[in-house]
Amino acid sequence: MIQQKSGSALNDVTMKRRAVYTALQPFFDMKQVLEALWHWEDNYASDHKTSIRKFINEICVGDMKDKANAMYHNLMLNLQDRNIELDEDPYSLMLAYRGGKLQFAEPKSEKLLVLTPPMVVFNRLLQGFMEQLASIEHYYEFKVREYVGENVGEYSHELDLQQVNEIRVWMKYREGELEYNYNPKQMSRVLHLLYIAACEFFGPTVADKCLSQAVNAVERIPEARQFAPKQIL
Amino acid sequence: MKKPFTLIALLATLPLSNANAADTATLTLNMDTVWVAIAAALVFFMQAGFALLESGMSRAKNSVNVIMKNYVDACVGSLVYWLVGFGIMFGINHSGWFGEDHFFVNVADDFDYTFLMFQTMFAATAVTIASGAMAERTHYRAYLLGAVIITAIIYPVYGSWAWGGAYGGSGWLADMGFIDFAGSTVVHSVGGWVALAGILVLGPRMGRFSNDGRAHPIPGHNLTSVALGGFILWLGWFGFNGGSTVAASANIGLINLNTHLSAAAGAVGALLALMAIRAPIYMTTVINGSIAGLVAITAGAATMTPPFAIITGLVGGVVVVAGERLLYLLRLDDVVGAVSVHGFAGVWGTLAAGIFKHGDMFNSTQILIQFIGISAAFLWTFPVALLMYYLLDKTVGLRADSISEQRGLDFAEHYEIGYPEFQLEKLHEKRG
Known part of the structure; x- marks a missing residue:
């Protein structure tokens, strides 16, 4: 990650490309990001930032339409705020992709049309845990989400890229549901990362208490009879 | 209260009036045996005190693990000490550095069994000290392997220097005139330095210290059991120090009075120190203060008069508060304060035994010898324990x-x- 050196707004193509690359990663897998980058490079690289909305609308199709606003704000923030750390220039990666030198595995997980009981339990547990933390101290709850977003990539051997990105986005905005299908071990890993973050920013006593209260609340929902939350702790 | 004792004394002397010297020797041996065996049982009871105190200071989700460490390290430690440790510590000591016989004691004199039993309880005490410091994040099997090495090598080797040669020869520290009556250094500082090595290798519990420099307190789940553990340790210490005469001798009264006064002064010392730094009067710290008083007086319980036992305990209580503060500043996570209570207070107590030795107070030579003994304990125990835990x-x-x-x-x-x-x-x- 490299700190931006320029002034208040980005006007160099390389810097803009880095801003787009950094902004899109939480929302797409790498193949989709590179496709979108080429789309931007071919059509919008020399345009003014007012064309950003159009670009976003073009790449957000299907389910991704719901994420268009979040993605737009993310990208605008990257283009305007010089304090945001941007990822390295992806141009060489883009060339490699276009030259057929990059191979991507097919996505392992697919989005669920209807959330299964384990996924309902998992979502409620995540939401409940975060709500408990937020009720104590908003600032550190934000830091917890930031920590999880930054570190969830370390579990890439157990989570696939879509899941990692989905968690990053969820941690950033704490809105909606996780829609990919996670197995119990993956759920356990995500919750554990959240617990580690809670220990770091709130201390183990608060982390234990909040997790316990979240579990107690989730145990009361009907889905918990089919999938006990304790299975993923 | 006076009459029964007078009656017992009369009953005890009646047979003696007609007894020959052999009978007197047998009676003395029997009385020694009874007292040391009872003292051994009291020292064993300290395991219950440690277990309650340490589990109470841990979170509920780790309480069984803490109890299991205390319970089983006493078992493993006892077996290993009988097998190897006792021989290294008390076997014939030609070199002054370790004993050479009395391994896996099978056939021995009657009192040898009593002595072995008593010393086994001491070894169990030394080995259990580290468990509290390392609580809540240590693998059980690795901890037990550590307990084996402590009771087989670390504790008995140092013990042979200070107390060795019960069956011939002598330890080099004992030869110098090192005073450690019941083990402020031999048992407690050794345990404390092992604990320090353990927490250094382990690192703090998850979330205890944040990367941004904040510390998160992790209170224990049952402070009532901490207090009960403190009381039990206090009671057991009457066997620990009183039994270290290894005879039913007349000075047991002074030893146990000193023990009691020092413990009381230790609690008061910790309390005053907390008040001085305007900290809340934490129950756990005050109880640790009393245990520090007990640890501190252990070296000089037989060679001090009561006023100096009180000073020893009082300073021991202050040492605990300062020591806990030091570990906190160094970001070392000692769950129960074992390093301060056993390590630091043990150092102070061993020095105090030299400083306040009755009839030979403030003898600089004696104080220097005490310092050598304290340093030797650290220089032997800490690096070896550090290496042991690192390898584990x-x-x-x-x-x-x-x-x-x-x-x-x-x-x-x-x-x-x-x-x-x-x-x-x-x-x-x-x-x-």
């Missing part, structure tokens, strides 16, 4: 993984939980 960490793994810390070691290590009514009954899928 690299081989079998000393630190429990973070998911085990989240679930609690009760479940992760033993598949049991201490408080099923309040804890989650099924934290993860059953193994096997």
